[in-house]
Amino acid sequence: MVARLVRVRLARLGTYIPTWLLRLGLGEDVVLLIIGGLVGLLAGLAILGFYHLLALADVTAESLSERLALPAFWVHLAVLLVGIGLARFLVRAGTHDSQGENVPAVMQAVARLGGRLPLAPILVKTLAAALVIGSGGSVGAEGPVAVLGAGTASGTGRWFRFSPERLRLLVGCGAAAGISGAFGAPIAGLFFAVEKIIGSLQTTNFGPLVVASVTAAAVTRNTLGVHTALIRMPQVQGSWSAIDFAFAAGLGVVGGAVGVLYTRAIWIGKDLLARMAIPWRVLLAAGLIAALYALVEPRLLGVGTLNLGDLERTGAALLLALVLAKIAATSLTLAAAEVGGLFAPAIVTGALLGTAVGVVIRQAGVSEAASPEAYALLGMAALVAGSAHAPLTAIFIVLEMSGDWGIIVPLLLAGALSYVVARSLYHDSVYSEWLTRRGERIAHGADESVLGRLHVSDALDSHPVTLRASQPVDEMLRGLSSAPRPEYPVVDADGRLVGMLAFTDLHRLLADPAAVSGQRVGEVAHPATEVVTTGDSLLTVLKKMGTRDAPLLPVVDGVESRRLVGVVGRKEVFAAYDAATA
Numbered sequence: 005m006v007a008r009l010v011r012v013r014l015a016r017l018g019t020y021i022p023t024w025l026l027r028l029g030l031g032e033d034v035v036l037l038i039i040g041g042l043v044g045l046l047a048g049l050a051i052l053g054f055y056h057l058l059a060l061a062d063v064t065a066e067s068l069s070e071r072l073a074l075p076a077f078w079v080h081l082a083v084l085l086v087g088i089g090l091a092r093f094l095v096r097a098g099t100h101d102s103q104g105e106n107v108p109a110v111m112q113a114v115a116r117l118g119g120r121l122p123l124a125p126i127l128v129k130t131l132a133a134a135l136v137i138g139s140g141g142s143v144g145a146e147g148p149v150a151v152l153g154a155g156t157a158s159g160t161g162r163w164f165r166f167s168p169e170r171l172r173l174l175v176g177c178g179a180a181a182g183i184s185g186a187f188g189a190p191i192a193g194l195f196f197a198v199e200k201i202i203g204s205l206q207t208t209n210f211g212p213l214v215v216a217s218v219t220a221a222a223v224t225r226n227t228l229g230v231h232t233a234l235i236r237m238p239q240v241q242g243s244w245s246a247i248d249f250a251f252a253a254g255l256g257v258v259g260g261a262v263g264v265l266y267t268r269a270i271w272i273g274k275d276l277l278a279r280m281a282i283p284w285r286v287l288l289a290a291g292l293i294a295a296l297y298a299l300v301e302p303r304l305l306g307v308g309t310l311n312l313g314d315l316e317r318t319g320a321a322l323l324l325a326l327v328l329a330k331i332a333a334t335s336l337t338l339a340a341a342e343v344g345g346l347f348a349p350a351i352v353t354g355a356l357l358g359t360a361v362g363v364v365i366r367q368a369g370v371s372e373a374a375s376p377e378a379y380a381l382l383g384m385a386a387l388v389a390g391s392a393h394a395p396l397t398a399i400f401i402v403l404e405m406s407g408d409w410g411i412i413v414p415l416l417l418a419g420a421l422s423y424v425v426a427r428s429l430y431h432d433s434v435y436s437e438w439l440t441r442r443g444e445r446i447a448h449g450a451d452e453s454v455l456g457r458l459h460v461s462d463a464l465d466s467h468p469v470t471l472r473a474s475q476p477v478d479e480m481l482r483g484l485s486s487a488p489r490p491e492y493p494v495v496d497a498d499g500r501l502v503g504m505l506a507f508t509d510l511h512r513l514l515a516d517p518a519a520v521s522g523q524r525v526g527e528v529a530h531p532a533t534e535v536v537t538t539g540d541s542l543l544t545v546l547k548k549m550g551t552r553d554a555p556l557l558p559v560v561d562g563v564e565s566r567r568l569v570g571v572v573g574r575k576e577v578f579a580a581y582d583a584a585t586a
Contacts, residue, residue, distance in 0.1 A: 033211065036170075040177050040212030041219050043160055047153035047181035048223025054130055054149055055224075061087070061138025080140065080294035080302075087139020088286050091132035091341045096282070098128030103342075105129045107147055107200065108438035110154045110179055114201055115456060118168030119158055119175040126155035133343040140297065140307050142333035143344020146186040150196070150345070153182030153220070173212060176202040180213050181220030183347075183397070188225050189404035193217035195396040200435065244378075244414055247370060255361050255379060256386050256418035260425025262357055263390020266331050266350060267426075267434040271441075273335030289340035293333050305330050306352030315359040316376045320367070323360035327353055346434050350387045351401070358383020381406055382418040389419040390426035393433035398422075460545060460559055461538040463580035466570040470495050473502040473526030480525050490555035493568055494529040501558050501566045503529030535560050538569065542577050549574065 068086065072079045095101065105126045113121050133148040157178025161171040176197040184193025194217045202213075244252070277285045296305070303310060304318065304326060315323065334349040361383065362376030381402050388398035399419045403409060426433075432440050471480060471494045494502045505525065534548040535558050548557055556573030560566045 036173070036212045037215050039160075039164070039174070040215040043153075043157045043174055043177045043212075044181045044184075044216035044219025045223060046156050046160060047149075047178050047216070048185050048220040050152050050156050051149045051182065051185040051220065051224055054134060054145065054152060057131060057134040058138055058145060061134045064138065075298070077294050077298035080297045081290055083139045084141065084290035084294055085286065087135045088141060088290055088337070088341045091135040091141075091343055092282060092286055094128055094132040094135070095342050098132075099125040101342075103438075105151060105155075106438070107150060107179075107345075108435045110151055110175065110201060111435065112439060113154075113158070114172045114175050119161065119171035119173075121151075121155045121158040121175065123155045123159045126151055129343045132341065133345075136337065136341045136344055140293070140302060141337040141341060141344065142293065142305065142307070142330065142349055143337050143341070143346070144348025144351075145345060146183055146347045147345020148343065149186045150179045150182030153178035153180075153185070154201070157181075157216075172202065177212050177216035180217040183401075184217040185220040185224040187401055187405055188221055189401050190214075190217040190221040192397050192400040192404055193220070195400055196394065199394040199397055200392070244411075249414060249417065251361065251365055251370075251379075252382055252414035252418050253421055255358060255382050256421030257425050258361070259354065259357065259383060259386020259418060260390040260422035261429060262327065262353070263350070263387050263422060263426045264430045266334075266353060266387065266391045267430065267432065267437060269331045269335045270338060270346065270434055271437050273332075274339045277336070277339035286340045289336040292336055296329055296333055300326065300329065304356075305333060306349065306355075310352055310355065312355065312359065312377045312380050315355060315380060316363065318359075318363075320360045320363040323356050323363065327356045327360070330356060347388060347392065347401075350391045350434075351384045354383035354385065354387030355380040356383070357387065378411060378414075381408070381411055382414060385415050385419040386422035390422040391434045393423060393427065393436070395419040395423040456541050456543045458542040458580050458584055459538065460536050460540050460542065460572050462584075463542060463545075463572050463576035464538060464559055464570045465572065465576055468493060468571040470568065471505055471525050471529075472497075473524060473529070475525045477523045477525055477528055490573075493532070493558045493571060494525055495568050496526070499567050501532050501535065501560055501568045502526045504532045504554075504558065505529045532558050535563065535566065536572065537562065542572075542580060545572055545577055546574075 068083055072082055074082075099105065102125055105122075106129075110121065113119055130148045130152050133143065133145070136143055137145055154175045155178070157174040157176075158171065161174040166174065179201045180193040180197035182193070183196040184190045187193075194213050197213055197217075277289065280288065297307070304314065318326075330349060330353045334346070334353075338344055338346070358380040359376045362379030365379070366376055385395075385398045385402045388401065389395040392398065396419075399412075399415050402415060403412060469492060471492045473494050473496045490506070492505045494505055496502050503526065505528070534554065536545055536548060537560060545557055548554075556571045558568055559570045559572055561569050
């Protein structure tokens with residue numbers, strides 16, 4: 005009874021707070037800024053909680069390692085088995101082996117589910133991720149904290165009883181706060197929300213996203229410091245010559261290809277290990293990763309703090325081998341544990357690749373202007389841009405983590421080229437592949453994101469002017485010559501679509517009516533190769549219109565029966581879009 009009363013009172017308070025702020029005379033934009041700041045604060049505090057869990061897991065793993073007077077392989081194997089095994093148990097028991105609660109699931113929630121995210125399984129997977137990372141698993145902290153921030157924001161928005169549109173914005177604020185707090189990079193957090201979560205940057209969205217991202221960064225920076233112990237990066241000095249810009253472009257191209265390799269390896273690893281029982285899956289992954297750590301210093305693979313100075317002193321051949329090893333370790337860890345982020349491993353992989361390129365350039369004596377450490381920064385941006393299809397996020401993460409804004413021009417070049425190459429080689433990012441495997445195609449961009457949620461039924465003209473296939477052409481021309489339209493559907497006596505008659509066809513017929521004397525409309529109409537149903541999205545409509553540059557499309561009740569129920573044109577599509585974004 006008491007618990008129920010508390011829930012009722014809290015629900016009323018959540019409804020009251022936004023109303024009270026509006027009654028104070030504050031505009032809706034100001035209220036959204038305040039709530040964005042609240043989301044950033046809550047996300048920042050949640051991130052601090054996660055890092056405390058991670059520190060506890062680290063200390064426990066170190067204590068276990070010290071107690072085991074065994075060779076390095078057996079120590080790593082024991083620690084990894086405990087960490088990944090406990091994490092897998094938590095995921096299975098606490099989420100019933102849910103495949104969600106990750107960044108793609110947040111993208112799906114914003115695009116399809118009105119921003120609703122369940123917080124309980126997110127908390128379970130956050131704890132599991134801390135165990136995996138603390139035991140040396142090759143996954144990142146940024147994925148769990150971004151999802152934790154998004155889940156916190158979703159819960160806050162539902163408490164305030166926000167509409168789906170406002171809830172989507174708050175989830176974007178939470179994800180931005182998560183990335184910002186994880187890397188101490190508020191600009192990167194903002195672009196992550198824009199590129200991967202919301203899909204657009206509208207004027208009304210900008211303020212809350214910025215406030216949430218900056219607030220979270222302020223909370224974590226004041227507590228954790230500027231860096232979150234991922235990579236130790238000294239200030240990169242030196243100028244960039246023309247030849248260095250050429251090498252930066254080449255690294256962008258190579259980085260895009262390796263980014264695709266990273267994406268494919270992650271999912272191939274999951275497919276292969278999914279055939280095995282969970283205990284064997286965990287044992288295989290832990291065994292192979294432990295063998296790798298016994299052969300190579302784990303810090304060179306980003307376990308703990310990666311020092312770029314250590315990479316520079318490593319041979320180029322070993323660095324390239326470590327690129328493949330890091331990709332394999334990440335694939336194995338994610339396949340076995342089912343939790344963890346993919347940004348941090350991509351950053352480490354990029355640092356290895358970029359340093360290898362820089363070492364080769366330095367040893368060949370081609371250029372002395374840019375150091376291998378500078379190329380490491382380019383490699384980071386290239387790998388993240390190529391694997392996540394988020395070039396702006398990648399570029400600004402590196403800029404804000406390094407603090408070296410003098411490298412922005414080659415960084416833009418490498419990041420942009422990597423993104424273009426990766427998109428041309430493989431259509432999915434490491435995130436969107438999860439969605440594709442579930443039949444989801446979530447497009448990004450302001451128009452595409454909204455149009456993907458709207459359906460033909462939202463823009464249907466159910467009473468179009470139609471032409472009868474059996475009607476004589478000369479009779480049809482006399483009736484239409486006074487008021488021509490861009491295109492007309494042609495139907496038979498049962499209302500089934502026979503074809504389409506465009507304005508260009510009418511113009512040709514009017515120019516020489518004698519040539520078609522005695523013919524029927526159905527005989528001169530062209531086949532309707534592109535049709536849609538009421539359940540198709542408006543994004544599908546625009547893509548099919550673009551296929552043959554059509555002004556409108558016929559809408560049928562089914563692709564087999566093809567009974568005409570109306571038409572949808574660009575005017576109706578954009579009217580529905582304007583109504584949805586008003």
